[in-house]
Amino acid sequence: METFVQTLVSGILIGGLYAIIGIGMTLIMGVLNIINLAHGQILMLSMYITWVLWTYFGIDPYIAIFITIPIVFFIAEGISKFLLHPLMGKDSILPENQVLMTVGIGMVLVELARVIFSSDYKSVQTSYTNKSWYLGTISFNTPLTIAFIISIIMTVGLFLFLTKTDTGRSVRATAQDKSAAALMGISTGKITVLTYGLGSALDAAAGSLLLPIYYLYPDVGPLFTVKAFVITILGGLGSTVGAIFGGLILGLAETFGATYISMGYRDAIGLIIFLLVLVFFPGGLKRFTKV
Amino acid sequence: MKKYLLLEKREWIILGGAALAPWIFGFSPYFQGLLILVLMWVVLGNSWNLLAGYTGQVSFGHAAFFGIGAYAAAIPYHHFKISPWWGLLTGGLAAVILGYFLGKLVFRLRGPYFALGTLASGEILRLLFGEEEWLTNGHNGILYMTTFISKIPYYYLILFIAMGSLVAVKVIMKSKLGFYFLSIREDQEAAEALGIDTTKYKNIALAISSFFAGLAGAFYMIYMGFVDPEVVFALHNISILTILVGIIGGVGTIWGPAVGALIMVFIQELFRSSFFGVGPQWVSQLHSLVFGALVVVMILYLAGGVVGDWDIIRKKFGKKRVEGQG
Amino acid sequence: MSILKIDNLTKRFGGLTAVDHVSLEVNEGEILGLIGPNGSGKTTIFNLINSYYPVSSGTITFNGHDITHMPTNRIAKLGIGRTFQVVKPLKRLSVIENIMVGAFAREKTFSGARKVATEVLEFCHLDGVAKMKAGSLPIAGRKRLEIAKALATRPLLLLLDETAAGLNPTELVQAISIIKNIRTELGITIVIVEHIMRVIMTISDRIHAIAQGATIAEGTPAEVSVDPATIAAYLGSDFKAENRPDA
Numbered sequence: 001m002e003t004f005v006q007t008l009v010s011g012i013l014i015g016g017l018y019a020i021i022g023i024g025m026t027l028i029m030g031v032l033n034i035i036n037l038a039h040g041q042i043l044m045l046s047m048y049i050t051w052v053l054w055t056y057f058g059i060d061p062y063i064a065i066f067i068t069i070p071i072v073f074f075i076a077e078g079i080s081k082f083l084l085h086p087l088m089g090k091d092s093i094l095p096e097n098q099v100l101m102t103v104g105i106g107m108v109l110v111e112l113a114r115v116i117f118s119s120d121y122k123s124v125q126t127s128y129t130n131k132s133w134y135l136g137t138i139s140f141n142t143p144l145t146i147a148f149i150i151s152i153i154m155t156v157g158l159f160l161f162l163t164k165t166d167t168g169r170s171v172r173a174t175a176q177d178k179s180a181a182a183l184m185g186i187s188t189g190k191i192t193v194l195t196y197g198l199g200s201a202l203d204a205a206a207g208s209l210l211l212p213i214y215y216l217y218p219d220v221g222p223l224f225t226v227k228a229f230v231i232t233i234l235g236g237l238g239s240t241v242g243a244i245f246g247g248l249i250l251g252l253a254e255t256f257g258a259t260y261i262s263m264g265y266r267d268a269i270g271l272i273i274f275l276l277v278l279v280f281f282p283g284g285l286k287r288f289t290k291v
Numbered sequence: 292m293k294k295y296l297l298l299e300k301r302e303w304i305i306l307g308g309a310a311l312a313p314w315i316f317g318f319s320p321y322f323q324g325l326l327i328l329v330l331m332w333v334v335l336g337n338s339w340n341l342l343a344g345y346t347g348q349v350s351f352g353h354a355a356f357f358g359i360g361a362y363a364a365a366i367p368y369h370h371f372k373i374s375p376w377w378g379l380l381t382g383g384l385a386a387v388i389l390g391y392f393l394g395k396l397v398f399r400l401r402g403p404y405f406a407l408g409t410l411a412s413g414e415i416l417r418l419l420f421g422e423e424e425w426l427t428n429g430h431n432g433i434l435y436m437t438t439f440i441s442k443i444p445y446y447y448l449i450l451f452i453a454m455g456s457l458v459a460v461k462v463i464m465k466s467k468l469g470f471y472f473l474s475i476r477e478d479q480e481a482a483e484a485l486g487i488d489t490t491k492y493k494n495i496a497l498a499i500s501s502f503f504a505g506l507a508g509a510f511y512m513i514y515m516g517f518v519d520p521e522v523v524f525a526l527h528n529i530s531i532l533t534i535l536v537g538i539i540g541g542v543g544t545i546w547g548p549a550v551g552a553l554i555m556v557f558i559q560e561l562f563r564s565s566f567f568g569v570g571p572q573w574v575s576q577l578h579s580l581v582f583g584a585l586v587v588v589m590i591l592y593l594a595g596g597v598v599g600d601w602d603i604i605r606k607k608f609g610k611k612r613v614e615g616q617g
Numbered sequence: 618m619s620i621l622k623i624d625n626l627t628k629r630f631g632g633l634t635a636v637d638h639v640s641l642e643v644n645e646g647e648i649l650g651l652i653g654p655n656g657s658g659k660t661t662i663f664n665l666i667n668s669y670y671p672v673s674s675g676t677i678t679f680n681g682h683d684i685t686h687m688p689t690n691r692i693a694k695l696g697i698g699r700t701f702q703v704v705k706p707l708k709r710l711s712v713i714e715n716i717m718v719g720a721f722a723r724e725k726t727f728s729g730a731r732k733v734a735t736e737v738l739e740f741c742h743l744d745g746v747a748k749m750k751a752g753s754l755p756i757a758g759r760k761r762l763e764i765a766k767a768l769a770t771r772p773l774l775l776l777l778d779e780t781a782a783g784l785n786p787t788e789l790v791q792a793i794s795i796i797k798n799i800r801t802e803l804g805i806t807i808v809i810v811e812h813i814m815r816v817i818m819t820i821s822d823r824i825h826a827i828a829q830g831a832t833i834a835e836g837t838p839a840e841v842s843v844d845p846a847t848i849a850a851y852l853g854s855d856f857k858a859e860n861r862p863d864a
Contacts, residue, residue: 035403083587091752092594093476093543093709096349099403100538101590103531107583110527115576222527226414229407268418271411275396467721467730474707474718481705484667486693486722486770543709 005138007259008252013141015251016148017206020155021224022231022243024202029232030175031195032084034098038106040224042200046072046207047216048113054124061124062146065208069201076200079105080193106221113218122216129212147209154205155244162240171195223267230270234277249273297458306454313446323442327514329556330449331507336536336548337456338503343534344543345464346496347476351406352413354529355393356386356501360508361523362420365433375435378509386505390497398493410530417524432519435512445514452510456503461545463499472496535586541596550597558582620645620774620806621666626675628665635661637830638675643774648800648807650821650838654850658830659810660702663776667692667699680773694722698772700763702779708752712743715751715762719769733769741765741795757788764795768803775799777809781816789816796820818842
């Protein structure tokens with residue numbers, strides 16, 4: 001029983017972090033209508049920035065968030081503006097051209113990281129890295145708890161942005177119906193470019209939060225890209241609220257899988273659930289089967 | 292154009308050149324190894340191109356078929372000492388069987404979601420083959436002393452397979468099957484209204500495609516004498532690279548994957564060897580980066596690939612020459 | 618002899634009933650015009666006949682086969698060809714290749730399909746643009762290509778969905794003559810949906826009028842055009858405008 005509760009707690013904590021990764025991906029999916037297969041690589045980028053800030057400037061990863069978010073936001077804006085946006089409406093044999101572009105971008109990011117930082121594993125050893133706090137006999141990993149709380153704050157902040165500000169409302173309108181939004185006078189092109197930056201910024205936050213917990217190496221990127229799309233599909237169905245559930249489901253599935261099945265299958269669990277959803281709930285995914 | 296036994300004259304010349312190629316540079320095994328690599332990628336590229344480029348079903352999980360083909364050759368050897376050469380028969384077959392079941396799953400999905408479904412399938416297989424040690428020997432992989440020391444036999448074997456895949460695609464695309472594949476790519480609803488059972492034909496495309504990918508996988512085992520799930524089921528180094536080979540060369544063109552494979556191996560080797568030893572050492576780090584950047588530039592400016600957009604490329608260079616004269 | 622028999626056909630989308638207990642019969646060799654205001658369910662009926670949408674209730678019988686729940690491709694194989702209101706050319710294929718895709722429904726070989734396609738090309742006056750990519754055809758050509766693709770499958774029954782919309786007067790005359798020839802020369806039965814009254818009233822042997830998904834009138838063009846229900850639902854507002862000589 002104790003193992004069970006412990007697993008549950010760990011799953012929910014990591015799930016919170018997954019949720020903001022998923023929300024970022026969902027935003028991009030909703031507005032750009034693409035699957036961002038560079039999402040994990042952008043997270044990786046943020047992790048490396050955080051690592052540099054810690055190693056060379058002694059900046060704490062939680063403070064680093066305030067630096068990684070703007071940096072990643074601007075890089076993502078550039079990617080969106082110069083690489084993804086020009087492909088819109090361009091005729092190509094494969095309609096997935098933009099998705100393939102994100103694959104190319106992801107590859108460049110990973111290889112860039114490999115050239116600069118080599119393939120070595122890196123981590124940051126902060127004073128709290130291995131700390132835990134206890135509630136009864138149940139332990140809560142301290143950095144994971146902090147990450148969870150910051151994730152919640154970011155999520156609430158995002159929802160306020162999306163519901164209370166004009167720009168946020170324009171993002172939602174564009175996600176719902178691009179042509180209608182354009183008719184209402186929203187500059188959908190600008191919103192599209194902006195959203196990629198926004199989604200990536202959430203990703204950046206997750207990267208900084210993840211660094212005290214996770215090992216860092218270039219191939220962390222593709223690993224988290226897979227996680228991101230699993231989250232999005234599982235709970236998301238294109239909705240931001242769903243992405244929170246998707247994140248929690250994946251977090252729980254992974255920790256329970258690792259505890260009760262096998263550590264080696266931890267990363268497979270999400271994928272298997274993903275495929276099971278396809279097989280047993282084709283109706284639930286109907287939205288997706290029509291492009 | 293005049294045809295001799297399925298191929299045009301030009302294509303026979305290329306084939307003849309390929310047959311003589313390993314003798315260039317005085318039997319250099321290094322050079323022969325590169326050629327073998329190119330041809331292996333031609334097979335994978337053709338396989339992917341038939342499904343994605345011609346039928347419009349963009350697979351992000353071709354490593355699944357490549358890997359299963361490699362293991363179809365390796366597992367019987369590991370357990371029963373059955374020669375991996377039988378993989379040339381079983382590899383393609385195992386991949387077709389896998390494709391049959393995967394097709395039931397992923398053809399429920401369209402567009403980007405199909406891509407994700409195939410990606411997930413490939414990744415699951417990678418993890419599965421890594422974990423199920425009783426069957427696959429897990430991450431230790433399966434080792435086998437290769438039959439020949441010389442690379443020549445392997446070269447002609449893979450040349451034969453590569454030509455086979457090229458001719459197969461060429462013949463198919465001139466037949467009813469090919470027209471049906473194209474119509475599915477262009478508009479599934481219109482295809483159905485014209486009496487085309489799109490699910491059936493998608494599965495046929497997948498079967499042919501997975502057969503060649505599996506065959507390439509079996510060849511890999513025979514040639515390298517080693518399989519490891521992280522290598523043969525690799526998301527990046529197999530599945531994604533296959534797609535990139537297709538894009539660079541030209542999606543939905545007969546010679547696209549071959550050109551793409553040549554460019555990919557050439558660029559990677561050019562940088563890996565620091566411009567064949569004349570450049571500074573650090574250049575060797577850039578091999579994948581340069582290729583990735585090339586893909587980005589290609590999608591942006593030449594989405595049809597080198598073969599697909601050949602006219603545009605030629606025009607650009609032709610124009611430059613005229614300007615230079617003036 | 619009826620070739621197509623629709624019995625109490627109903628289609629609901631959520632709470633909306635798009636087609637409401639429609640029954641109709643199409644006789645072999647005739648041209649039946651299906652008319653009704655925008656959104657009255659004409660295209661939906663087509664989409665139900667070729668199983669593009671699943672039927673909510675009712676049956677559809679074609680040439681002795683119950684096709685109510687048959688998949689689209691098998692219905693096409695049985696001999697129902699259709700065109701789409703929003704044309705669906707196979708863009709990156711040439712015009713003749715487009716038609717060959719249709720021809721392969723009955724032909725096994727490349728040369729066989731090519732022969733059929735060449736005949737159809739001529740029939741639809743597309744021989745001048747045979748090698749052109751379908752995606753770059755002007756609208757009139759695309760509309761004719763829709764017909765050509767369907768014809769190449771050698772249908773017994775052809776469903777034409779607004780194949781004359783958006784054409785200029787010269788193109789319109791050509792389209793009308795092609796449609797007429799399909800019946801007289803090829804002996805194919807036709808159900809036609811058309812907004813342009815002049816076209817449908819001159820082409821059709823019989824008219825079936827629907828409004829809000831239900832049948833309101835049936836009969837010869839002359840009968841239907843004076844039917845009070847039809848005039849109220851449809852012709853009353855549109856007839857005059859649409860019937861202008863330049864329309």
